[in-house]
Amino acid sequence: MFARREPEHLRTGRWGERRAAKWLRRRGYRICGRRVRAGRRGELDIVARDGETLVFVEVKTRRSRGPARPAASVNRRKRRTLRRAALSYLKRMRPPPRYFRFDVIEVIGPRGTRRPEIRHIRGALSLRNDQKTWW
Template sequence: MKKYNKQKGDRGEAIAAQYLKEKGHVLRARNYRKATGEIDLISQAGETVVFTEVKLRTTDAYGTPAQAVDYRRQQRMIKTALWYLQENSLFDWNVRFDVVEISGAPDSGYSVNHIENAFLMEN
């Protein structure tokens, strides 16, 4: 099951990365990991660093893909993003947290929903 989930996650991230590139983003990192968590994609859109969580679902039986990005996951992303900003001296940059929802399956095709500013970093 883990191998299938990893393959599904990799497929979703590849779809999302291509989608963001087509929107003009420059990919800076993929699967950025720290003890605080992982960020699927980190890109640059103009003067903004965009931290993106990618969720691929083949069914909506358990809710929309974005609903899986709960408060705990958001907080882990924020803490991990702070590490990335510090390591790359990017504290003066604008920051945004997005979610890319991908629905569907390989045989029927995928639909992509990009939610910009899906959540905010609390002060």
Template sequence: MNNREVGSWGEAEVVDYLKKKGYLIVEKNYRTRYSEIDIIAKTGNTICFIEVKSRKTSKYGLPREAVNRKKQNQIIKGAMTYIKYRKLTTFSYRFDVVEVFLNDGRINHIENAFWV
């Protein structure tokens, strides 16, 4: 699998995982001029902006380590655009990172991984 296929497979796995946990998937691969948000989901009164990181191995570090401050700022800008465009001012918001480990199929959901 190339990197794009790994990413797509990981995102599909996370969508299934979130649905099983009762999340409503609102958007996938939402693009703005600032960034792409992998998954936007709703749970209760909270809109979750979710970055998915999939890895075949941990040879180069944990998947979550790839969500550095620059990437976080891009996601935050994209989320602010989404909130403004959709007029979603009555919700709570959260930024999550979900790690997918292809070698053992493990999924690690980190809620509130970063904030504004």
């Protein structure tokens, strides 16, 4: 009878992903997919091409600035999930890309804001070990 409304935090996250994809397109990236299921539990927010490089983008959205950057919430467990999802995605590609990287995009602003603050952290995660590379 009644449609269930998506929780506010999920709607904010989806809005941030749309803004991030638009921001990337304006900078010449080609968006290959959004909310891509890869593996059993993994989801990649955005998969894009930056020239010859395949880019796996994790989007972190916050309504306002806080004491910690949004990217700081990409904890060890999330990094492991992202790596596994990316490897699953790469295994399906024929031919596989020569280059790939993990980026994080922070979107800060209330949902619906026309010009939220966007910060792009290229090469934010390493595939080799469990490291964040942006601080």
